[in-house]
Amino acid sequence: MDLIPTAGEFKGREHYYPIRVFYEDTDFTGIVYYANYLRFFERARSSFFRSVGFKHAELWNSEEPIAFAIRSIHLEYMKSAKIDDDLNIVTTYDKIKGARLWVNQSCYRGDELLVTAFSEAACISPEGKPKRAPSWMINQLSQYLLTD
Amino acid sequence: MDLIPTAGEFKGREHYYPIRVFYEDTDFTGIVYYANYLRFFERARSSFFRSVGFKHAELWNSEEPIAFAIRSIHLEYMKSAKIDDDLNIVTTYDKIKGARLWVNQSCYRGDELLVTAFSEAACISPEGKPKRAPSWMINQLSQYLLTD
Amino acid sequence: MDLIPTAGEFKGREHYYPIRVFYEDTDFTGIVYYANYLRFFERARSSFFRSVGFKHAELWNSEEPIAFAIRSIHLEYMKSAKIDDDLNIVTTYDKIKGARLWVNQSCYRGDELLVTAFSEAACISPEGKPKRAPSWMINQLSQYLLTD
Amino acid sequence: MDLIPTAGEFKGREHYYPIRVFYEDTDFTGIVYYANYLRFFERARSSFFRSVGFKHAELWNSEEPIAFAIRSIHLEYMKSAKIDDDLNIVTTYDKIKGARLWVNQSCYRGDELLVTAFSEAACISPEGKPKRAPSWMINQLSQYLLTD
Numbered sequence: 185m186d187l188i189p190t191a192g193e194f195k196g197r198e199h200y201y202p203i204r205v206f207y208e209d210t211d212f213t214g215i216v217y218y219a220n221y222l223r224f225f226e227r228a229r230s231s232f233f234r235s236v237g238f239k240h241a242e243l244w245n246s247e248e249p250i251a252f253a254i255r256s257i258h259l260e261y262m263k264s265a266k267i268d269d270d271l272n273i274v275t276t277y278d279k280i281k282g283a284r285l286w287v288n289q290s291c292y293r294g295d296e297l298l299v300t301a302f303s304e305a306a307c308i309s310p311e312g313k314p315k316r317a318p319s320w321m322i323n324q325l326s327q328y329l330l331t332d
Numbered sequence: 333m334d335l336i337p338t339a340g341e342f343k344g345r346e347h348y349y350p351i352r353v354f355y356e357d358t359d360f361t362g363i364v365y366y367a368n369y370l371r372f373f374e375r376a377r378s379s380f381f382r383s384v385g386f387k388h389a390e391l392w393n394s395e396e397p398i399a400f401a402i403r404s405i406h407l408e409y410m411k412s413a414k415i416d417d418d419l420n421i422v423t424t425y426d427k428i429k430g431a432r433l434w435v436n437q438s439c440y441r442g443d444e445l446l447v448t449a450f451s452e453a454a455c456i457s458p459e460g461k462p463k464r465a466p467s468w469m470i471n472q473l474s475q476y477l478l479t480d
Numbered sequence: 481m482d483l484i485p486t487a488g489e490f491k492g493r494e495h496y497y498p499i500r501v502f503y504e505d506t507d508f509t510g511i512v513y514y515a516n517y518l519r520f521f522e523r524a525r526s527s528f529f530r531s532v533g534f535k536h537a538e539l540w541n542s543e544e545p546i547a548f549a550i551r552s553i554h555l556e557y558m559k560s561a562k563i564d565d566d567l568n569i570v571t572t573y574d575k576i577k578g579a580r581l582w583v584n585q586s587c588y589r590g591d592e593l594l595v596t597a598f599s600e601a602a603c604i605s606p607e608g609k610p611k612r613a614p615s616w617m618i619n620q621l622s623q624y625l626l627t628d
Numbered sequence: 629m630d631l632i633p634t635a636g637e638f639k640g641r642e643h644y645y646p647i648r649v650f651y652e653d654t655d656f657t658g659i660v661y662y663a664n665y666l667r668f669f670e671r672a673r674s675s676f677f678r679s680v681g682f683k684h685a686e687l688w689n690s691e692e693p694i695a696f697a698i699r700s701i702h703l704e705y706m707k708s709a710k711i712d713d714d715l716n717i718v719t720t721y722d723k724i725k726g727a728r729l730w731v732n733q734s735c736y737r738g739d740e741l742l743v744t745a746f747s748e749a750a751c752i753s754p755e756g757k758p759k760r761a762p763s764w765m766i767n768q769l770s771q772y773l774l775t776d
Contacts, residue, residue, distance in 0.1 A: 185343050186442065187350035189418055195333050202335035206378055207388070208371045208663065210656035212540070212711050213547040215608065217652055219522070222515035223356045230354055234416075240355070241416040244508070251509040258554045264608055267656050268382075268389040272335055294334065312511065312560050356515065358508035360563050360688070361695040363756065365504055367670070370663035392656070399657040406702045412756050415508050460659065460708050481639050482738065483646035485714055491629050498631035502674055503684070504667045519652045526650055530712075536651070537712040564678075564685040566633055590630065 191234040192273075197328050199235060199275040201228040205265050215264035221299050222257070225289045228273035229305075236324055250307045250315055255284070257303040269293050279331045280322055283307045283314035288330075339379040345476050346422050347383060349376040353417045363412035369447050370405070373437045376421035377453075384472055398455045398463055403432070405451040417441050427479045428470055431455045431462035436478075487530040493624050494570050495531060497524040501565040511560035517595050518553070521585045524569035525601075532620055546603045546611055551580070553599040565589050575627045576618055579603045579610035584626075635678040641772050642718050643679060645672040649713040659708035665743050666701070669733045672717035673749075680768055694751045694759055699728070701747040713737050723775045724766055727751045727758035732774075 192201035203224050211217040229252075230240060243250050265271055271293055278286035283306050291299040309315045317325075340349035351372050359365040377400075378388060391398050413419055419441055426434035431454050439447040457463045465473075488497035499520050507513040525548075526536060539546050561567055567589055574582035579602050587595040605611045613621075636645035647668050655661040673696075674684060687694050709715055715737055722730035727750050735743040753759045761769075 185341075185348055185420075186418075187338070187341060187348050187420055189350040189352035190335070190338065191352075193333075193335060200333055200335050202337040204337035204339075204379075206371070206375050207655045207657075208374060208661055211651045212654035212656070212658045213549070213604075213606070213651075214656045215549070218550045218553070219515045219518035219652065222518060223354070226356060226515070227352075227354050231352075239416045241414065244415070253509070253511070253560070254514045254555075254557055256554070256556045257514070258552070259550075260552045261550055264549070266389065267392070268387045270334075270337055272333075308509075310509070355507045355509075356513055359503045360506035360508070360510045361503075361697070361752075361754070362508045363697070366698045366701070367504065367663045367666035370666060374663070401657070401659070401708070402662045402703075402705055404702070404704045405662070406700070407698075408700045409698055412697070456657075458657070481637070481644055481716075482714075483634070483637060483644050483716055485646040485648035486631070486634065487648075489629075489631060496629055496631050498633040500633035500635075500671075500675075502667075502671050504670060519650070522652060523650050527648075535712045537710065540711070562685065563688070564683045566630075568629075568631055 191231040192228065194235060197276055197330060199228070199232040201231045201273045201275065203227065203271045203273060205267055205269045205271065207267065210267050215266055218261060221259065221291060221301070224271065224273055224291060225301050228275045228289060229287060232275045232277070236328060238321065238324070248318065249310050250318070251310070252305050253308050255304045255306050257301055260300045261298070263296055263298045265293060265298055271298070277325060277329050279329055280317055280325060283316050285317070339382040340376065342383060345478060346424055347376070347380040349379045349421045349423065351375065351419045351421060353413050353415055353419065355415065358415050363414055366409060369407065369439060369449070372419065372421055372439060373449050376423045376437060377435060380423045380425070384476060386469065386472070396466065397458050398466070399458070400453050401456045403452045403454050405449055408448045409446070411444055411446045413441060413446055419446070425473060425477050427477055428465055428473060431464050433465070487527040488524065490531060493626060494572055495524070495528040497527045497569045497571065499523065499567045499569060501561050501563055501567065503563065506563050511562055514557060517555065517587060517597070520567065520569055520587060521597050524571045524585060525583060528571045528573070532624060534617065534620070544614065545606050546614070547606070548601050549604050551600045551602050553597055556596045557594070559592055559594045561589060561594055567594070573621060573625050575625055576613055576621060579612050581613070635675040636672065638679060641774060642720055643672070643676040645675045645717045645719065647671065647715045647717060649709050649711055649715065651711065654711050659710055662705060665703065665735060665745070668715065668717055668735060669745050672719045672733060673731060676719045676721070680772060682765065682768070692762065693754050694762070696749050697752050699748045699750050701745055704744045705742070707740055707742045709737060709742055715742070721769060721773050723773055724761055724769060727760050729761070
């Protein structure tokens, strides 16, 4: 038997990705440690890409290898998640230009908005230099972008 | 829309839990960092419990609060997982006696066995003292134990 | 023999805290994973407090228990750190008002500025409610604040 | 001003490395999460190597690149560390043979022994294959080995 991890689902241009809070995510004050939401947001961005058809392994091992790095991120923490909470990360990609991508993400517990993140990401080469997103990637992503 | 994170599935007394490898799990040598398998194994043990009907939050906030701590663990790393790999953690509980539980876990990528873990866990009170597993918990777990 | 971990040093109102990059901090692209700078920044804020005379354990176990939670953070990632890099986190506290604290932090490798973080933190009770910083804490911190 | 992170100190063939417990290391039960001791032990092994004269970055970027991977580890958790605790990791290298190294580590809080780890590590190539430790490395390490 082989269970396949979910890559989440699209509802229009919004991508939903479910996450459960485990021991590793919490700290001694009883809530999810602030850095761990960045792990959650990255899992959701990677799952968005996988739902669209990109895998990091293939991008990294291709003839023109690329990966992604965050250039800036702004986070607002409104409420706290706790052990066993079921969360949903909602991700939209705003736009892509050259090597840069703008992403909006929200972490929900049911209807409650817990954390928001607005990030600017960059395509980078293995040497860490910014690198234009390949045109096939832009094409595949374009139908999911909020703005053109 | 609200997606529910999976708690895995039982096949007989074996519990299967799917995990995908993300950026956060890897290190600069290109493989999953050795400590991160312990995070994977804990997610699987927690999901085993949830599948049986226990949530950590309820156990911790009950009148006789308990949590779990690992007393010893033996890990064998045979092969390495990489970014984007889809893994399955297979968990069996061997037996429970007093405050102690014995657990066997294996991390697979398809048919390949990557890592095994044999752990002894303990029920503990909020003060960190060993505490007998409640009888209702033992009853609910008993049908999944490999030995009596 | 017992070595004492450093809590860093003040130079005027700037607090310096040294961090080395280990395996755990990097990802498969060869650089420090973006969430891990938040761990570095928190270590530096905690070490700032310890240098001033506060320990989290004492604050949390006092008669009026408090802890700290980040309400918002803005991060700019300019350059990447790699395995074995020696970093310095420079922290200044801007001001404190009621339950809120404003903090400026920069991560340097020698003279190179790698990452900046501007955060708003809050004093919270164990129930997660905002709680005025105790007056003795404000008094001890006041000489280190950039603005009054 | 530039503070240099400590690489710990040798006392005979025992290497001591100090670690403070931060928010990131704890979980909601108030103690250090079990996987995080593996992070502590790795920092200590890396610091042992740096004290002897090896840096991972240099080994990885050399003409015959090598890194280290753990093949097996046995951990015993006797007592729990908490927020703000000052710990010392004591590391000895038992022996080296071919691509394999045997390491003994203990985590102390003052005189209290909290956790022990006995590991077998392997030198690996970037492709993950076992690779004999270079003779210059064995030479430099030999004076610190417990057995020949």
